[in-house]
Amino acid sequence: MAWYDNAAAPWNFVSRKLITARMITMWIWLAILMLGGLAAALITGAALLLLVPAVALVLGGWGSWLIVRQVTAHAWAEDEEDLLVRRGRMFRSVTVVPYGRMQFVDVKAGPIERALGIAKVQLHTASPGTDASISGVPASEADRLRDRLTTRGEARLAGL
Amino acid sequence: MTDTTTGYVYRAPREWTRLHPVTPLLGGWVFLGLLLAYWIHNQLPAWVDGDNDNFEFFDRFPFLWLVLAAFLAFAVTIGVSFWQWRRTEYRIGDDAVYLRQGIVTRQQRQARLDRLQAVDVVQPLLARLFGFAAINVQVAGGQKSGVELKFLRLGDAEALRNEILVLAAGVKEEKATGDDAAGTEAPGAPATAPDATTADTTASSGIRSHLAERAGAMSNPEAILTGKERVRTAVAAAEEREVYTVPIGRLLGSIALSGATLTLLSLPFIGLVAFFVFRVDVVAAVGAAIGTSLVAIVTAAAGLLGFFWTRLNGGFGFTAGISADGLRLRHGLTETRRQTVPPGRVQAIRLYQPFLWRGQDWWRITINVAGYGEDQESVSVLHPVATREEALRAVWLVLPDLGDPDPYGTLGHALHGHGADGGFTTSPASARRVDPFQWRFRGVRATDRALLIRRGRWERELFVVPHERTQSLGLTQGPIRRALGLANVVVHSTQGPVTPVAAHLAVDDAMALLDAQAARAREGRRRQTAEQWMSAVGLEEGDAHG
Structure with a gap:
């Protein structure tokens, strides 16, 4: 069963650099966990503690696969x-x-995202339920996208 | 200005003005309340709190000291309130209501009238006893963006509300501050029709002529209710036609037929079963429970009582009416609230029927209004307990044109039907796996003006979302739904108690609904009523030669 692709305009896929960005964030945490587990195992000599880095490694592998699929x-x-x-x-x-x-458009970029030259564009409507954020837009494109959205929004503004 | 025999004409201030000087005195009583609570505690026989130590803190102090402390706290509160009152000022402009306040950090806030969503006149018990009221101006745009003016004389508050509504409606006054015509003609010259028509020759258009029309409709608009003074307003209240009221008997019945009552009534029954069937020593068990967690029990009891109280206070004397200013709701037992929601401000409607209400066919109707936001339970009710006929009328009140040739038939199917009767798109049989009981009862149908989403077998729920009020749309699917070929369509509405979701549709139906709904919302936005609702219907032109 096909998933939704009824848009008249072409789909723009986000930058693959988002994969790198998310991987870095995830692996930093996992590395801390692994090192902690390893150190604890070395200090106490309990072999069972070696499970911690092993599990973290497996989780990391699975997470990496997920990130690629999601992005x-x-x-x-x-x-x-x-x-x-x-x-x-x-x-x-x-x-x-x-x-x-x-109502307004946010463009956000953390340190890792900035280094990779990507940004997150988030749209806000009057509804808290609207989850319309696009992560991993190339930085130059993000600004253009924001301007485009703002112009179109102003042209079609319809109150609440 | 004030003529005690004939009253005076209140006019919303165009210059910075303080609120009524009684304001600081209407707060701060909570400390005396605490004192009273302590006193009552002292009078109670010892077995009530037994040896629990919740009050031990107090027991260490002699009563006199507590009295002193309470009065000191009271005095300080009043003092601070007074200072706050001194620093709080408001004024009305043509485009906004301005408020500036704050002792340490000054804050100026403006509620833009073109973003106005609702105006409430609220009277907490104490204010009500003395004939005062607060005004809440709700505007769209985030939390805490509204302006609250408390307190004013009730008559002044209502007059101010009328004037705000007229300004927000887009009926502009020609000279905003100018010669203050209302002031000069004020004493003994109530703003009734003949007077307003003479005024028409000098200040030809705007409020004045609009006023003439309104005042003509109501002979003696607001000779108000404070009892002591008769206030005449520069702008009469729009004529109101009552649409329904909730009889007290039905309200009490609806509270009696609630889950909370059931819980309360089942407690002794559970106790009996425990005693006779399981041979538990109930008295000892209850005693132990109270001994260990009095706080938990008190909290639970307070929760239950709070539920009853909220329902009773919020639904007491509930009256809904329709006027040129929009929907008017009045309700409240101790704290009364008069809400005015201009046309087109209701974002979504939810009709809900708990299982226990099925026999009576009662419905509880709540709405989303952008400005109300978090402050939901007390303000977002359109009808606390409606008969079926009133429920249909309530929907009509918000949405006069449902965009359907047979609105009553369609709503009937939406409220009680199941399956595809009445043109509803239902869940496919595969939904039985995730939704065994109510999959036949789920249904979605779009009329020309609104989307109807219904669900529920034992309890019933219906969402009505006008197409032009749709914020955005979502289509979601998890792995289980994907395996069954199902998807959910979510309609994003503004913050409030109504969150419409059409769950468990067939994927193809869901995608088609998403596309069709996006197109209908687009169409709806084109014919959307203007924010300034009077200018939309061209009242101004009509007035110019009236």
């Missing part, structure tokens, strides 16, 4: 009237946000 499924499309955001493979979702409903 390659994350895309957005700019239709005539709406912005469409698609995400996830296992738990997948499509969000349709009319430009006229946008």
Whole structure:
């Protein structure tokens, strides 16, 4: 069964650099865990503690696979009237946000994302339920996207 | 200005003005309340709290000291309140209500009238006893973006509300501050129709002519209720037509038929079963329970009583009406609230029927209004307990045109139907695996103006979302639903108690619904009522030669 691709506009997939960014964040935590487990095992001499780094390694492998799958499924499309955001493979979702409903647009980038030259673009409507964020947009494209969204939003602004 | 025999004309201040000087005195009583609680505690026989030590802290102090402390706290509170009152000022502009306040950090806030979502006149018990009221102006845009003015005289508050609503409706006054015509003609010249028409020759358009129309409809608009003074307002309240009221008997019945009552009534029964069937020494068990966790029990009891109290206080004397200013709701036992929600501000409606209400076919109707946000339970009720007929009327009140040739038939199917009757898209049979009881009862149907989502076999629930109020849409699917070929469609509404979801649709239906709904929302936005609702219907042009 095909998943949603009814957008008239082409889907823009997010940058693969997002994979790197998420991997770095995840592996930093796992590395701390592994080193901690290793150190504890060395100090106490309890072999059972070696399970900690092993489990962390397995989790890391699985997480890496998940990250690749998630990032390659994350895309957005700019239709005539709406912005469409698609995400996830296992738990997948499509969000349709009319430009006229946008209250404001955020562009965010943490240190790792900045180093890699990507950013997160987040749209806000009057609804707290609207989950319309696009992670891993190339930084230059992010600014252009924000401007485009803002212009379209102003042109079609429809109150609440 | 004030003529005690004929009253005076209140006019919303265009200059910075303080709230009513009684304001600081209406707070701070809580400390005296604490004192009273302590006194009552002292009067109670010893067995009530036994040897628990919740009050031990107090027992160490002599009563006199506590009295002194309470009065000191009271005095300090009043003092601070007074200082706060001195630093709080408000004014009305043509585009916004301004409020500045704060002792240490000054804060100025403006509630833009073109973003106005609702205006409430609230009277807490104490304020109500003395004829005062607070005004809450709710505007769209995040938490705490509204303006609360407390306290004003009740009459002034209502007059202010009327004026805010007229300004927000887009009926502009020609000279905003100018010669203060209302002030000069004030004493003994109530703003009734003939007076307003003479005023028309000088200040031709705007509020004045609009007023003439309104005042003509109501002979003596707001000769108000404080008893002591008769306030006349520069802008009369829009004529209101009552649509329904909730009889007290039905309200009490609805509270009696609630899960909380059931819980309460089942307790002795559980006790009896425990005693006779399981041979538990109930008295000892209860005693032990109280001994170990009095706090938990008190909290639970307070929760239950709180539920009853909220339902009773919120639903008491509930009256809904329709006026040119929009929906009007009045309710409250101790604290009364008069809400005005202008046309097109209701974002979504939920009709809910708990299992126990099925016999009576009662419905509880809640709404999303953008400005109310978190402050939900007390303010987001459109009808605390509606008969079926009233439920339909309540939906009509919010959505006069459902965009369906047979609105009553369609809503009937939405409230009670199951399966595909009435053009509903239902869940496929594969949904039985995740939703065994109610999959036949789930259904979605779009009319020309709104989306209807229903569910529930034993308890019933119906969401009504006007297309032009849809914020955004979502389509979600997890692994289990994917295996069964199902998906959910979520309609994102503004913050509030109503969160519409159409769950367990067939994937193809869900995707089609998403596309169709996006198109319908687009169409809806095009014909959306303007934020300034009076200018939308062209009242201004009509007034110019009226």
